[in-house]
Amino acid sequence: MKRSIGWVMLVFVLTLGACGAKDTADDTKAEASDGETLELRVGVVVGDWSPHYKAAEAWAKQLDEESDGKIKLKIFPDGQLGGEREMFEAVQKGSLDVGLLSSSVYSAFEPKMSVLDIPFLVSDFDEAEKLMAGPVGEELDKLLLANGVRNLAWAHNDFRIITNNKQPIEKPEDLSAVKMRVPESKVLADWYKELGTMAVPMPFPDIYTALQQKVVDGQDNGPILSFAAKFFEHQKYLTVSNHQYSPIGFLFSDSVWAKLTDQQKELLESTAAEAAEIEMQAIREFNETAIKSMEEAGLETTYLDGEQLKAFKETTTPFLDDIRTVAGDELMDLVLKEAGYESQ
Structure with missing residues (x-):
């Protein structure tokens, strides 16, 4: 680059x-x-x-x-x-x-x-x-x-990534110790709650102050916005999870x-x-520049490997039925097939 x-x-x-x-x-x-x-x-x-x-x-x-x-x-x-x-x-x-x-x-x-x-x-x-x-x-x-x-x-x-000031996030259980600002997405909010995370819904403009005042420990956004909004100034750990694409x-x-x-x-x-x-x-x-810039700013960065990603992915499969109910079988099957998604 x-x-x-x-x-x-x-x-x-x-x-x-x-x-x-x-x-x-x-x-x-x-x-x-x-x-x-x-x-x-x-x-x-x-x-x-x-x-x-x-x-x-x-x-x-x-x-x-x-x-x-x-x-x-x-x-x-x-x-x-x-x-x-x-x-x-x-x-x-x-x-x-x-x-x-x-x-x-x-x-x-x-x-x-x-x-x-x-x-x-x-x-x-x-x-x-x-x-x-x-x-x-x-x-x-x-x-x-x-x-x-x-x-x-x-x-x-x-893609979405996770930042927090508590501990490195390397496995799903690690999120249970983190009080997270969650996005409006019902799927993601429910997923964090299922993992035992204390999920706090919050508008985007309030995130920086909430991190600064330790109202929440972490947040979930794309690397570009996470860097642009300076969230890294009050975070210690970054996990490149790419857990949702938009x-x-x-x-x-x-x-x-x-x-x-x-x-x-x-x-x-x-x-x-x-x-x-x-x-x-x-x-x-x-995206790459934002991640490297946050690393250079001092965030300890974790890149999830294949086995770690598999463990995280397994925790999300219960939510596929909810999405299928809304999207319908035909569209759901097409998306999963074309994405090469394999339910665990």
């Missing part, structure tokens, strides 16, 4: 604040006429330091060039148009043209999308890309479209899409695919 990437990240991410809703999405200004400039608004929940933003920026530049300036993307970072839930709903309604949004909110609008919450479904970015580029990604695209959202491309959000979609309002010309649609699709490739490579680099 080039060190310059790491330094760029260090400069930008340390200024990252909480990504709260600042404004609501206005009515879309998209027009389909060939003779006029098409201006589309793109919502991104994180800042201009992030791979998500860089992807949107690359997408905008490519579109501008290939359309001879007739398609413009106006990017709104830092949650200016709302949080991910608000932006997803705005895309559904057509009051926001595009959102680069993570899968963390999908199941709130389409419960079957909870198949993406399966812990240890994939173990690395290579496996994740293969999964989302195949039949699973296609089926999830159909579910989104049925909810008024057209996905133009899949890319990466991040993609993002280049989500386009289907009601807006219906107003576009075939040429505009073709350009948007082809350039979105190129931007997604840029984003996925950037996420890989940022």
